[in-house]
Amino acid sequence: MKRIILIGYMGAGKTTLGKELARVTGRPFYDLDQYIESRTHMTIPQIFAERGEAGFREIEKNMLHEVAEFEDVILSCGGGTPCFSDNMDYLNRQGETVFLRAMPHVLKEHLLMGGSRRPLIQGKSPDELIGFIEENLQKRLPFYSKAKHIIDIDVIHTQEQINNYANLINEKVAN
Numbered sequence: 001m002k003r004i005i006l007i008g009y010m011g012a013g014k015t016t017l018g019k020e021l022a023r024v025t026g027r028p029f030y031d032l033d034q035y036i037e038s039r040t041h042m043t044i045p046q047i048f049a050e051r052g053e054a055g056f057r058e059i060e061k062n063m064l065h066e067v068a069e070f071e072d073v074i075l076s077c078g079g080g081t082p083c084f085s086d087n088m089d090y091l092n093r094q095g096e097t098v099f100l101r102a103m104p105h106v107l108k109e110h111l112l113m114g115g116s117r118r119p120l121i122q123g124k125s126p127d128e129l130i131g132f133i134e135e136n137l138q139k140r141l142p143f144y145s146k147a148k149h150i151i152d153i154d155v156i157h158t159q160e161q162i163n164n165y166a167n168l169i170n171e172k173v174a175n
């Protein structure tokens, strides 16, 4: 079976749904950010602080090329992963890419619910956050839209919704 690769903006639910999809399918789960942190022994905010975003993107690309070679896995990428270098074309070669598409207000709600250790949105007020998401998402949509599958995501509150979305993704990639 092909790898299933979840992409989409910060707060779309890539990690949450990826874990559930792994549980539902019995496949191993990898989260690219967590993989980067364990391989570099640094947190994502530390990498941004010490190497800048450009340094992070370089590490991210290198780590992506390790983790996306594992067989039969569920992989959640970082929000920016598909939008730099030739990563999106690489992802499409490596597996069934699924864009978790969510409106800015949904992303904002998830990000506020989750609290944030994300360097790109650190310290933003809720108003600044929605403005940033709207602008940044526009730039990223052309990359995300190259995914082989798209799933529309609404605000997620319950475990039942998480399970339903995971099943939906599983059905989509099978067809």
Ligand code: S3P
Binding pocket: 008, 009, 010, 011, 014, 015, 033, 044, 077, 078, 079, 080, 081, 118, 119, 120
């Ligand atoms: C980023 C998203 C983050 C993480 C880093 C940069 C982005 O991942 O990779 O903070 O550029 O959108 P999540 O989408 O899992 O928050």
